[in-house]
Amino acid sequence: MASISGLCSSSSNLIPKPHLPPPSSSWMISSPIRIDESFLLKTSFSGVSSKTSPSYLTHSVARDVTSSLSKAADELGKSVAKKALETDPKVLWERYTEWLYQHKELGLYLDVSRVGFTDEFVKEMEPRFMKAFKAMEDLEKGAIANPDEGRMVGHYWLRNPKLSPNSFLRLQIENTLESICAFADEIVQGKIKPPSAPAGRFTQILSVGIGGSALGPQFVAEALAPDNPPLKIRFIDNTDPAGIDHQIAQLGPELASTLVIVVSKSGGTPETRNGLLEVQKAFREAGLEFAKQGVAITQENSLLDNTARIEGWLARFPMFDWVGGRTSEMSAVGLLAAALQGINIKEMLAGASLMDEANRTTVIKNNPAALLALCWYWASDGVGSKDMVVLPYKDSLLLFSRYLQQLVMESLGKEFDLDGNRVNQGLTVYGNKGSTDQHAYIQQLREGVHNFFATFIEVLRDRPPGHDWELEPGVTCGDYLFGMLHGTRSALYANGRESVTVTVQEVNPRSVGALIALYERAVGIYASLVNINAYHQPGVEAGKKAAGEVLALQKRVLSVLNEASCKDPVEPLSLEEVADRCHAPEDIEMIYKIIAHMAANDRAIIAEGDCGSPRSVKVFIGECNVDALYD
Numbered sequence: 001m002a003s004i005s006g007l008c009s010s011s012s013n014l015i016p017k018p019h020l021p022p023p024s025s026s027w028m029i030s031s032p033i034r035i036d037e038s039f040l041l042k043t044s045f046s047g048v049s050s051k052t053s054p055s056y057l058t059h060s061v062a063r064d065v066t067s068s069l070s071k072a073a074d075e076l077g078k079s080v081a082k083k084a085l086e087t088d089p090k091v092l093w094e095r096y097t098e099w100l101y102q103h104k105e106l107g108l109y110l111d112v113s114r115v116g117f118t119d120e121f122v123k124e125m126e127p128r129f130m131k132a133f134k135a136m137e138d139l140e141k142g143a144i145a146n147p148d149e150g151r152m153v154g155h156y157w158l159r160n161p162k163l164s165p166n167s168f169l170r171l172q173i174e175n176t177l178e179s180i181c182a183f184a185d186e187i188v189q190g191k192i193k194p195p196s197a198p199a200g201r202f203t204q205i206l207s208v209g210i211g212g213s214a215l216g217p218q219f220v221a222e223a224l225a226p227d228n229p230p231l232k233i234r235f236i237d238n239t240d241p242a243g244i245d246h247q248i249a250q251l252g253p254e255l256a257s258t259l260v261i262v263v264s265k266s267g268g269t270p271e272t273r274n275g276l277l278e279v280q281k282a283f284r285e286a287g288l289e290f291a292k293q294g295v296a297i298t299q300e301n302s303l304l305d306n307t308a309r310i311e312g313w314l315a316r317f318p319m320f321d322w323v324g325g326r327t328s329e330m331s332a333v334g335l336l337a338a339a340l341q342g343i344n345i346k347e348m349l350a351g352a353s354l355m356d357e358a359n360r361t362t363v364i365k366n367n368p369a370a371l372l373a374l375c376w377y378w379a380s381d382g383v384g385s386k387d388m389v390v391l392p393y394k395d396s397l398l399l400f401s402r403y404l405q406q407l408v409m410e411s412l413g414k415e416f417d418l419d420g421n422r423v424n425q426g427l428t429v430y431g432n433k434g435s436t437d438q439h440a441y442i443q444q445l446r447e448g449v450h451n452f453f454a455t456f457i458e459v460l461r462d463r464p465p466g467h468d469w470e471l472e473p474g475v476t477c478g479d480y481l482f483g484m485l486h487g488t489r490s491a492l493y494a495n496g497r498e499s500v501t502v503t504v505q506e507v508n509p510r511s512v513g514a515l516i517a518l519y520e521r522a523v524g525i526y527a528s529l530v531n532i533n534a535y536h537q538p539g540v541e542a543g544k545k546a547a548g549e550v551l552a553l554q555k556r557v558l559s560v561l562n563e564a565s566c567k568d569p570v571e572p573l574s575l576e577e578v579a580d581r582c583h584a585p586e587d588i589e590m591i592y593k594i595i596a597h598m599a600a601n602d603r604a605i606i607a608e609g610d611c612g613s614p615r616s617v618k619v620f621i622g623e624c625n626v627d628a629l630y631d
C-alpha cells in the first residue's frame with residue numbers, strides 16, 4: 001500500500017469533511033456540503049441509466065452510447081454495474097489511503113479515491129491491462145506501434161537513450177542532446193551573436209510552429225521560464241496575419257536580436273510555412289539577414305530542412321521519424337527552447353525518466369499511468385461518454401490543459417479501432433485553471449449536465465520559501481487556493497461528480513517532466529485498453545485537403561475575375577457567372593465566401609449589391625493583370 005508520509009504533517013488534515021468558512025472570510029464556500037443521493041445513481045456499465053433517462057447522458061454521445069457501451073461490456077464478458085459513489089467519510093478515508101499512489105523521489109501523488117471504480121471492475125479489466133503493458137513493453141523495444149504509418153514510437157527513449165532498440169538511435173539521441181546544450185550555452189553566453197543587434201547577443205526567441213510543434217514549448221515556457229530568462233520567448237502558432245503582425249510588432253527593434261526557431265516535423269505544414277515567410281519578409285524590411293538568425297527543427301531532408309540547409313541558416317536540429325508531434329516535448333522541439341530560457345532540461349528528462357520507470361510495473365495499483373487509464377475508462381465507460389475537465393490550481397500550469405487536449409484528443413479520437421471496426425473513440429479534454437474557473441463554469445459542473453469527470457492538479461508549495469505572509473491571521477493567499485481546490489473537489493463529489501487529483505510538491509523541471517511522461521503513458525495504455533492506434537492522426541488530413549481545395553478554387557475565381565476585369569469596358573460578373581466560368585456551379589456558396597473575404601480585404605470590388613444579399617452581387621477586381629491572362 002502506498003504510504004502518505006511526507007505529504008502533510010498530520011494525517012487528520014486529510015480526512016474528507018465539509019469545508020467550513022474561516023471565521024473572517026466570506027469568500028470560501030459558505031455552506032456545508034449535502035449529498036444529493038439522486039445524483040449518485042449512475043449509469044450501469046451496460047450503458048442503461050439507472051434512471052433510464054437518455055438526458056442523463058451527454059447529448060453529444062447519447063446517440064451511440066448505448067450500443068457502444070453494450071459492446072464494450074460484451075467484450076469484457078460481463079457487465080460491471082456502477083454503484084452509487086461512496087459517501088461514508090470513514091469508508092472514503094479507507095479508500096483514499098488504500099489507493100493513494102505516491103512516487104517518493106518525484107514528490108508526486110495520485111489520488112483516485114473519488115472515482116467510483118469497484119474491485120470487481122479492476123479485476124475485470126486486469127487482462128486488458130496485461131495486454132496493454134505487454135504492448136507498451138514491445139513499443140519500448142522498438143515494435144511498429146503505429147501500424148498505419150509503419151512507424152516505431154520512441155518518445156520514451158528520449159529520456160532514457162539506453163532503451164533505444166539499437167546503438168544508432170541511441171547515439172542520435174545523445175548527440176542531439178549534446179548539441180542542443182552546446183548551442184544553447186553559446187547563444188546564452190553571447191558566443192554566437194546576431195550580426196546586427198545593438199545588445200550584441202540574442203535576447204528573444206520567436207518560435208514558429210503549430211500543434212505538437214508549439215503546445216509543449218508553450219506549456220513549458222509558461223510553467224518553468226524564470227521571470228528574467230536569458231532569452232524571452234514568443235510564438236507564432238497560426239496563419240492569422242494579424243496575430244503574426246502582433247508578434248513581430250511586439251518585438252520591434254529587438255527583431256535584430258531574435259533567434260527564430262522554425263519547428264515542423266514534416267517540414268511542410270502550411271501554417272508554419274506561412275509564419276516563416278511572413279517573418280522572413282519582416283527581416284527583409286528591417287534590413288536583417290534571416291539566415292544568420294534562423295534555426296530549423298525538422299526531419300532530415302524535409303522541405304524545411306532543405307530550405308534551411310540551402311539558405312545556410314544558423315543551425316538545424318533533427319526531429320526523428322519515430323517521435324510524434326504531440327509527444328515531442330523531450331526532443332529538440334521542447335528542449336532547445338527550454339534550454340535557451342534557462343530551464344534545466346536534464347532535470348526535465350530525469351523527471352520523465354523516473355516517471356516512465358514507475359509506469360513499467362504491471363501492478364495496476366502501483367502504476368500511476370495505469371491508474372489514470374483505469375479512471376478514464378471507468379468514468380467515461382471506455383467510450384468517451386464523459387469529458388475530462390483538467391483544473392490545475394497553479395497559474396504557471398495554465399497551459400497544461402491545452403497541452404493535454406492535443407495529447408489526449410489527437411491520440412484517442414479515432415474512427416476505427418486496430419481491427420478496422422468503426423468505434424468513434426475519444427476523450428474530450430478541456431479546462432483552464434482553478435480557482436479562476438470557479439467563477440466561470442464550475443456552476444455547470446456541479447449542478448448542470450453531468451457529462452464530465454474532473455482532474456485536479458494540486459501544487460503543495462505555494463511560493464518559494466521565505467516569501468509567504470499571512471493576509472489574515474493564520475491564512476495565506478495560498479491557503480485560499482488550497483481551500484478552493486479541496487472545496488470544489490468535495491462539492492463536486494457530493495453531487496456525484498467524480499475526480500482524480502494529481503499532487504506535486506512544486507512546479508519545477510523535474511515535476512513538469514514527470515507530468516508530461518505520466519500523461520503520455522496513460523494515453524498509450526488507454527489506447528490499448530480500447531484497442532486503437534494512439535499514434536496517427538488520419539482525421540486531420542480531411543480538413544487540410546479541403547483547405548487546399550478552397551485555395552485552388554480561389555485561384556480559379558481570381559483568374560476568371562481577372563479575365564473579365566481585363567475587358568474594355570470591365571465586365572462585372574454575378575456569382576452564378578463566376579461559378580459557371582470556374583466550371584464549378586456546385587461550389588457557388590464557397591465562391592460567394594471567397595469573394596466576400598477578398599472584398600473585405602480590398603482585393604475584389606463589389607460593383608452592385610452587397611455581400612449580405614449574395615444574389616444581388618456583381619463583382620470585378622480593380623486591376624487587370626495582363627500577364628496572368630496567359631498563365
Ligand SMILES: O=P(O)(O)OC[C@H]1O[C@](O)(CO)[C@@H](O)[C@@H]1O
Nearest residue numbers: 211212213264265266269325540
Ligand atoms: O510538426 P508538423 O509536421 O508541422 O505538424 C504540426 C502538427 O500538425 C499535426 O500533424 C496535425 O495536423 C499534428 O499532429 C502536429 O503536431
